[in-house]
Amino acid sequence: MLHLLVLFLHCLPLAFGDYDICKSWVTTDEGPTWEFYACQPKVMRLKDYVKVKVEPSGITCGDPPERFCSHENPYLCSNECDASNPDLAHPPLLMFDKEDEGLATYWQSVTWSRYPSPLEANITLSWNKSVELTDDVVVTFEYGRPTVMVLEKSLDNGRTWQPYQFYAEDCMEAFHMPARRARDLSSSSAHRVLCTEEYSRWAGSKKEKHVRFEVRDRFAIFAGPDLRNMDNLYTRLESAKGLKDFFTFTDLRMRLLRPALGGTYVQRENLYKYFYAISNIEVIGRCKCNLHANLCSVREGSLQCECEHNTTGPDCAMDRQAEPSAPSSWKGKPELPCLEHLHHPGTRAAAGSAFGNCECYGHSNRCSYIDFLNVVTCVSCKHNTRGQHCQHCRLGYYRNGSAELDDENVCIECNCNQIGSVHDRCNETGFCECREGAAGPKCDDCLPTHYWRQGCYPNVCDDDQLLCQNGGTCLQNQRCACPRGYTGVHCEQPRCDPADEDGGLDCGPATLLGCLLLLGLAARLGC
Numbered sequence: 080m081l082h083l084l085v086l087f088l089h090c091l092p093l094a095f096g097d098y099d100i101c102k103s104w105v106t107t108d109e110g111p112t113w114e115f116y117a118c119q120p121k122v123m124r125l126k127d128y129v130k131v132k133v134e135p136s137g138i139t140c141g142d143p144p145e146r147f148c149s150h151e152n153p154y155l156c157s158n159e160c161d162a163s164n165p166d167l168a169h170p171p172l173l174m175f176d177k178e179d180e181g182l183a184t185y186w187q188s189v190t191w192s193r194y195p196s197p198l199e200a201n202i203t204l205s206w207n208k209s210v211e212l213t214d215d216v217v218v219t220f221e222y223g224r225p226t227v228m229v230l231e232k233s234l235d236n237g238r239t240w241q242p243y244q245f246y247a248e249d250c251m252e253a254f255h256m257p258a259r260r261a262r263d264l265s266s267s268s269a270h271r272v273l274c275t276e277e278y279s280r281w282a283g284s285k286k287e288k289h290v291r292f293e294v295r296d297r298f299a300i301f302a303g304p305d306l307r308n309m310d311n312l313y314t315r316l317e318s319a320k321g322l323k324d325f326f327t328f329t330d331l332r333m334r335l336l337r338p339a340l341g342g343t344y345v346q347r348e349n350l351y352k353y354f355y356a357i358s359n360i361e362v363i364g365r366c367k368c369n370l371h372a373n374l375c376s377v378r379e380g381s382l383q384c385e386c387e388h389n390t391t392g393p394d395c396a397m398d399r400q401a402e403p404s405a406p407s408s409w410k411g412k413p414e415l416p417c418l419e420h421l422h423h424p425g426t427r428a429a430a431g432s433a434f435g436n437c438e439c440y441g442h443s444n445r446c447s448y449i450d451f452l453n454v455v456t457c458v459s460c461k462h463n464t465r466g467q468h469c470q471h472c473r474l475g476y477y478r479n480g481s482a483e484l485d486d487e488n489v490c491i492e493c494n495c496n497q498i499g500s501v502h503d504r505c506n507e508t509g510f511c512e513c514r515e516g517a518a519g520p521k522c523d524d525c526l527p528t529h530y531w532r533q534g535c536y537p538n539v540c541d542d543d544q545l546l547c548q549n550g551g552t553c554l555q556n557q558r559c560a561c562p563r564g565y566t567g568v569h570c571e572q573p574r575c576d577p578a579d580e581d582g583g584l585d586c587g588p589a590t591l592l593g594c595l596l597l598l599g600l601a602a603r604l605g606c
């Protein structure tokens with residue numbers, strides 16, 4: 080059972096830093112204990128973890144070798160695709176390689192030599208794991224974007240599919256749908272499947288290469304044009320069932336239905352200029368771990384969440400201790416007033432301070448109910464507080480002893496010196512944990528045995544143990560200034576400089592050998 084688990088659900092900021100720890104060991108009035116937090120893995124380039132399938136077989140060019148032309152210069156057909164020659168082959172993997180500056184590498188289809196039967200291709204991307212988009216999907220087409228295509232997605236590893244977005248030069252003609260743009264959607268229609276004409280018009284094959292699935296435009300409906308109010312976005316994502324699912328999938332499929340035409344009609348006498356070529360498919364997002372993991376790693380060839388909070392399963396959606404019938408275990412609990420449903424399994428959110436047990440000392444007016452723990456916890460604690468009742472200070476802050484719990488100034492920033500301290504946290508009286516040699520409440524000083532220079536370093540010399548010899552003087556504990564004739568860290572070595580004005584080599588017999596060696600070295604170096 081998860082009865083000890085208290086999840087402190089904050090609103091997810093775009094600065095994902097706040098979500099990178101799942102738990103921490105803290106001291107409370109009742110003694111030390113684990114505190115648990117909603118956490119999620121980092122955003123990554125999902126194309127690095129994808130498996131691709133291109134259909135039908137034989138759609139990739141080069142077998143047999145084929146020539147192709149460009150729309151700009153349709154009678155110059157000098158390019159060749161040959162699958163047996165690595166320099167002239169265009170296999171599917173080239174949609175996912177690193178695009179360095181310079182020439183693009185791309186997958187390419189056969190040409191439309193069988194016109195008028197359609198030139199169609201399916202490109203299926205599979206992750207074998209639920210992932211969540213955090214940025215636009217951007218597909219880069221060389222030699223022109225398709226005039227008709229459909230983006231589809233699957234939530235169940237390819238068993239069932241649903242349309243994600245339609246793309247056409249003329250949406251009415253191709254799909255009997257009116258054309259819409261993602262940026263014109265409203266908060267109630269943000270997850271509508273639409274047809275767009277923005278990415279299918281011919282604009283010259285070099286100029287406009289990108290076809291987008293707009294995630295940012297949809298986020299902006301809730302977070303504002305610069306995505307500043309991510310708080311609001313994530314509250315909506317957690318509370319509106321369907322909205323978060325909209326950005327989630329296990330597979331994507333592009334159904335390419337008609338290639339770029341470079342004009343309004345197909346020129347039958349030159350079909351070698353009609354084909355698809357994709358140089359990159361960028362998919363930015365993160366593993367879906369239901370706020371129970373901050374790591375997602377490749378195991379058995381697939382991405383998997385490293386689940387915390389006693390959860391398990393590929394998406395951390397299951398209770399590790401529960402019987403297989405766990406999902407029904409929170410049926411029959413009393414409904415609390417003003418509850419919005421959280422997408423997050425086993426968690427519901429409540430709005431408004433009218434919510435009975437929502438005590439947050441004035442640092443929040445929103446609570447969340449975690450079903451399988453039967454716990455009510457504050458959401459989005461302000462004034463640098465955290466905790467079930469916003470009764471603790473956030474990491475990096477400490478309790479202001481002269482302020483009440485409901486005071487806005489209750490938490491004071493630790494302000495630990497970045498170089499001198501181990502981390503930016505401090506104890507209840509504001510003392511930071513110092514690196515070796517550093518001292519002071521904020522670790523911005525050095526111990527007497529150390530000197531400060533972008534950090535604390537052990538003294539080279541001092542007036543006590545590490546004396547400068549032969550009359551040298553210690554400069555700020557950092558180095559000895561040696562008198563003429565002596566060198567070394569502590570001026571312990573006689574110096575044998577042949578260019579010395581006094582002419583003489585001031586070398587005692589004991590160091591004569593060393594002097595001769597030095598002279599030899601100096602001679603070899605050309606002094």
Ligand SMILES: *[C@@H]1O[C@H](CO)[C@@H](O)[C@H](O)[C@H]1NC(C)=O
Pocket residue numbers: 134135199200201231240334
């Ligand atoms: C592409 O996939 C769809 C199902 O989404 C299927 O009906 C169609 O036949 C496929 N096309 C090709 C060319 O494989």
Ligand SMILES: *[C@@H]1O[C@H](CO)[C@@H](O)[C@H](O)[C@H]1NC(C)=O
Pocket residue numbers: 207379380381383393
């Ligand atoms: C998909 O991932 C599961 C683990 O979640 C793994 O056991 C399975 O082998 C994977 N399937 C494929 C086809 O990679």
Ligand SMILES: *[C@@H]1O[C@H](CO)[C@@H](O)[C@H](O)[C@H]1NC(C)=O
Pocket residue numbers: 080081083084115388389
């Ligand atoms: C998880 O289970 C272990 C063992 O049953 C228990 O000690 C622990 O408190 C549970 N809770 C969390 C959040 O790990």
Ligand SMILES: *[C@@H]1O[C@H](CO)[C@@H](O)[C@H](O)[C@H]1NC(C)=O
Pocket residue numbers: 479480481482486488489491
């Ligand atoms: C501590 O709280 C008191 C009372 O609100 C306030 O006057 C004082 O400025 C706070 N101290 C700091 C360092 O913020």
Ligand SMILES: *[C@@H]1O[C@H](CO)[C@@H](O)[C@H](O)[C@H]1NC(C)=O
Pocket residue numbers: 506507508509510
């Ligand atoms: C905080 O750390 C300082 C320095 O290590 C120590 O003197 C002080 O007692 C600590 N305060 C508490 C409450 O632990």
Ligand SMILES: [Ca+2]
Pocket residue numbers: 173174175176177178183184185357358359
């Ligand atoms: Ca490429």
